[in-house]
Amino acid sequence: MQTLAAPELIEASAPDRVRAPRQWRRVALVAALAAALLGGWQLARPLVAGQLADSMAPALAERLGRDVLHELDIHTLAPSSLPQPQQERIAAAFAGLQAPHEGAPPHRLLFRSGHAGAIAFTLPSGDIILTDALVQALPDDGAVLAVLAHELGHLHRRHMLQRMVQEAVLPAAAGMVSGDMGWLVSSQAGRLPQLVWAQKDEIEADRYAADLLEHNGLSLRSLEEAPAALHAQGGTQHSYLAMHPLSGERLARLRERAGH
Incomplete structure (x- = not known):
């Protein structure tokens, strides 16, 4: 009688059948470990970043901001085309605001234009960039101040x-040790005008803005009206709102603070 398979072949394949599940278990274990490490790093990264940022010397942070501004002025931003009297009026109104009880960091208002769109953002140097397109999109100076x-x-x-x-x-981290922030500048400069802020950061900035306006006897409604006006023009795709998303929670807090 002819057999279907030789016994030695059956015996030879048995270790392979045992080895395969073990290999898959090792692969699964390595994948699980990698996922755990990645997840742990994602949780730890904001804490590490916060510690590094708090440890950065003010002079180094200021130089970082100025270097980023230089890169932006070369590749992204352009000189403002707003009438000089309008620039001076907005700058004087902003400079005339008295700091709330939290105090105010040193800052400088800069007007710019360019293809970045209707945006505003800050740099670690204390420079606050305000584009012509955003000024023109807002209904009045009160909204600009907000x-x-x-x-x-x-x-x-x-x-x-x-x-x-x-x-x-x-x-x-390397820049803080060596004093050379070139890598950080080159890797981040082009991304800054498109950064999307976390709601936690937005709510903290809203709270400070409300304290500042309230301390100076100004209406808090502009905090709600400014993003509402931009939303009416371009929806959530508006350049400023894309950076500063107006969530339901944030809108509710603004309305509560404004007293309606």
Whole structure:
């Protein structure tokens, strides 16, 4: 009688059948370990970034911001085309605001234009960038002041510095040791006008802006009206709202603070 398989072949294949499940278990274990390490790093990275940002010397943070501004002025931004009297009026109104009890960090308002769109953002140097397109999109100077007060809140909480460090921890750490922030500047400069802020950061900046406006006897309704006006023009795709998303929670807090 002819057999279907030789016994030696059956015996030879048995270790392979045992080895395969073991290999898959090893692969699964390595994958699980990698996922755990990655998840742990994602949780730890904001804390590490916060510690690095807090440890950065003020002179180094200022130089970082100025270097980023230089890169932006070369590749992204252009000189403002707003009439000089309008620039001076907005700058004087903003400079005339008295700091709330939290205080205010040193800052400088800069008007710019360019293809970045209707945006405003801060740099670690204390520079607050306001584009012509955003000024023209807002209904009045009160709304512009509300936006600037919000940006000053970001600066007060050092959100931009923390975010830049978080996005590139290793270049930031190396730069703090060597004093050369070139890697961090080159890796982050082009991304800043498109950064999307976390709701936690937005709410903190809103709170500071409300304190600032209230301290100066100004209406808090502009904090709600400014993003509402931008939303009516371009929806959530509007450049400023894309950076500063107006969630339901944030809108509710603004309305509560404004007293309606």
